[in-house]
Amino acid sequence: MTADLTTDRAADPATDRTAALVRRPVLTRIRTTHGPLYLACVVFVALITAVALFAPWLAPHDPNAVDLGNALAGPSGIHPLGVDASGRDTLSRLIVGARTSLLGPLGVVLVSTVAGVAVGAAAGWYGGWLDSLLSRSSELALAFPGLLLAILIVSVYGQGLPAPVIALGVAYLPYVSRLTRSLVLAERERPYVEAYQVQGHSGPQILVRHVIPNIAPVVLAQSTINFGYALIDLAGLSFLGLGVPALTPDWGQMVFDGETAIQQGYPLSAVLPCAAIVLTVVAFNVVGEHWADRVARRESHE
Amino acid sequence: MTPGARSPGRAAAFVRFALRRLAEMAATLLGASFAIFGAMYLAPGNPADFLLSGRAATPAALKALDAHYHLNEPFVEQYLRWLGQMLHGDFGRSIEYRTPVAALLGARLPTTLLLVGMALVMVLVFGLVLGWISAVRGGAVDSTILVATTFAVGTPSFVAAILLQGLFSVELHWFPSGGSGSGPGQLLWHLTLPALALALYLIGLLARVTRSAMLEALDHEHVTVARSRGVPERQVIRRHVFRNSLGTVLTMGGLIVSTLVVCTVLVESAFSVDGIGQLLDLSTTTKDFPVVQAISLIIVALFMGVNLLVDLVHPLVDPRVALGTRSVAG
Numbered sequence: 001m002t003a004d005l006t007t008d009r010a011a012d013p014a015t016d017r018t019a020a021l022v023r024r025p026v027l028t029r030i031r032t033t034h035g036p037l038y039l040a041c042v043v044f045v046a047l048i049t050a051v052a053l054f055a056p057w058l059a060p061h062d063p064n065a066v067d068l069g070n071a072l073a074g075p076s077g078i079h080p081l082g083v084d085a086s087g088r089d090t091l092s093r094l095i096v097g098a099r100t101s102l103l104g105p106l107g108v109v110l111v112s113t114v115a116g117v118a119v120g121a122a123a124g125w126y127g128g129w130l131d132s133l134l135s136r137s138s139e140l141a142l143a144f145p146g147l148l149l150a151i152l153i154v155s156v157y158g159q160g161l162p163a164p165v166i167a168l169g170v171a172y173l174p175y176v177s178r179l180t181r182s183l184v185l186a187e188r189e190r191p192y193v194e195a196y197q198v199q200g201h202s203g204p205q206i207l208v209r210h211v212i213p214n215i216a217p218v219v220l221a222q223s224t225i226n227f228g229y230a231l232i233d234l235a236g237l238s239f240l241g242l243g244v245p246a247l248t249p250d251w252g253q254m255v256f257d258g259e260t261a262i263q264q265g266y267p268l269s270a271v272l273p274c275a276a277i278v279l280t281v282v283a284f285n286v287v288g289e290h291w292a293d294r295v296a297r298r299e300s301h302e
Numbered sequence: 303m304t305p306g307a308r309s310p311g312r313a314a315a316f317v318r319f320a321l322r323r324l325a326e327m328a329a330t331l332l333g334a335s336f337a338i339f340g341a342m343y344l345a346p347g348n349p350a351d352f353l354l355s356g357r358a359a360t361p362a363a364l365k366a367l368d369a370h371y372h373l374n375e376p377f378v379e380q381y382l383r384w385l386g387q388m389l390h391g392d393f394g395r396s397i398e399y400r401t402p403v404a405a406l407l408g409a410r411l412p413t414t415l416l417l418v419g420m421a422l423v424m425v426l427v428f429g430l431v432l433g434w435i436s437a438v439r440g441g442a443v444d445s446t447i448l449v450a451t452t453f454a455v456g457t458p459s460f461v462a463a464i465l466l467q468g469l470f471s472v473e474l475h476w477f478p479s480g481g482s483g484s485g486p487g488q489l490l491w492h493l494t495l496p497a498l499a500l501a502l503y504l505i506g507l508l509a510r511v512t513r514s515a516m517l518e519a520l521d522h523e524h525v526t527v528a529r530s531r532g533v534p535e536r537q538v539i540r541r542h543v544f545r546n547s548l549g550t551v552l553t554m555g556g557l558i559v560s561t562l563v564v565c566t567v568l569v570e571s572a573f574s575v576d577g578i579g580q581l582l583d584l585s586t587t588t589k590d591f592p593v594v595q596a597i598s599l600i601i602v603a604l605f606m607g608v609n610l611l612v613d614l615v616h617p618l619v620d621p622r623v624a625l626g627t628r629s630v631a632g
Contacts, residue, residue, distance in 0.1 A: 281458075
């Protein structure tokens with residue numbers, strides 16, 4: 001579910017470098033009127049990252065310890081957030097599940113950012129046939145919704161995390177590469193690039209040492225927004241039983257496991273992972289949008 | 303210049319533009335079909351073993367595979383034959399159900415189309431109305447809608463499905479919790495919650511887009527002129543602000559339809575609706591590759607078709623749009 005709301009009209013690289021940023025038109029007003037929301041989201045992102053890092057020490061129970069006699073018990077002193085339909089501790093599964101749930105999107109963002117910047121920078125810098133070849137192939141990749149490509153790859157390679165992560169990385173690549181391309185096109189026209197060229201620096205050298213560091217903030221803002229989308233897609237795959245292996249604690253998997261619990265009238269073990277997913281996605285979106293906005297404002301002051 | 307007095311030059315330009323877009327779409331579709339066909343060669347081992355995936359390699363099964371894939375021929379020939387068959391509506395036979403894929407899809411397609419249609423109506427009605435109210439009212443109403451839509455766009459469709467199911471069918475018993483019922487009335491009844499789950503994210507997105515497009519249109523001079531001429535405010539908003547913002551909505555057409563179709567996989571599975579989304583999930587799990595290929599190709603073609611339609615219709619309804627302005631992709 002990736003939204004690209006930048007029409008080519010708005011993407012005139014010379015006039016506004018950041019107008020090309022692929023972003024949802026959401027959150028604009030919230031961002032400007034509610035400063036505390038951004039802060040709350042930064043804190044939440046930091047918190048959830050810390051939880052994922054220190055999961056094994058934070059989880060009070062073994063997330064896979066089954067206790068059928070205690071199935072669907074409500075919150076208690078031993079299990080503060082209750083247990084699921086197999087008697088597994090919900091809090092421990094949420095904490096340990098944060099690892100897979102964040103690691104997957106991180107992989108997607110790494111693949112799409114590194115490859116997307118390389119492709120976009122090459123297309124923008126060298127132009128010509130390379131540019132049109134890369135534009136054609138990114139058009140092709142755009143025709144495949146991320147989730148569909150991931151499902152297609154899973155149907156070939158079977159369940160597991162690496163294959164869908166790479167598939168989603170490829171599906172998200174064009175968003176990063178198109179942004180990078182338009183940024184590089186604008187950057188090329190700036191005087192400092194010519195100064196380096198006159199001094200005899202080679203194209204790749206200028207690109208890697210000067211141009212890419214200059215455009216990095218905008219690309220990173222885009223990648224932060226992509227993180228939320230990747231989380232949604234990967235959690236969806238796990239919900240379908242096509243993502244992580246069945247016993248791995250994972251938020252999407254927990255929503256799937258919680259479906260039986262919810263139908264028996266014990267919604268807690270399903271609602272909590274739902275909340276974890278929604279809050280994390282919203283937090284990453286707000287932070288990414290805020291960064292993008294800050295870069296845009298700095299540019300307009302120049 | 304009145305709309306009727308368009309110069310013949312513009313008409314010719316439009317035809318050229320339409321033909322070019324059509325050719326581009328055909329090229330992209332060719333690439334996509336190649337990826338969908340070639341995917342089975344990415345699997346470890348030879349394609350016949352992959353396609354059978356542990357099922358008994360009976361002579362009948364092998365014969366059915368060969369009739370569809372011609373695995374003994376060179377790769378390029380296999381692909382071209384397969385593509386030709388797909389274009390003729392021959393999607394091969396399901397390995398799991400041993401029936402023609404076209405028949406499987408035909409039985410399930412109406413349910414999915416109804417589901418997507420219901421969700422589309424919800425997206426357009428609620429999205430446009432909420433965006434309108436948000437832009438015109440401002441203040442507390444605006445803030446409330448903005449917070450609500452922030453969370454709507456952060457909510458994956460399967461999460462919405464589970465939460466709606468828990469609230470409206472398990473707790474309140476207002477709606478059935480799954481299946482598709484029997485008879486058209488029952489079907490509509492069963493599909494209401496799934497359609498809402500499917501629509502929620504896009505309602506939030508569309509409300510946001512409509513709101514910002516209307517706010518932008520409100521700043522234009524023609525609005526000030528209309529107001530100063532004493533045109534009633536309702537009419538100003540309807541004729542000069544809302545109508546002007548519809549172009550932005552139109553460019554989202556491809557995105558809206560493709561998101562709806564792809565997310566039916568999640569929502570149909572959550573509500574056990576027997577549409578093609580659920581079939582895609584089932585056939586991925588059972589490694590029924592001909593079915594996966596057929597559904598993937600249909601989704602990609604649908605997405606590109608809607609985008610093409612939007613690109614062609616947009617300059618016709620809005621003469622300000624230059625030919626070649628591309629619709630939103632992805």
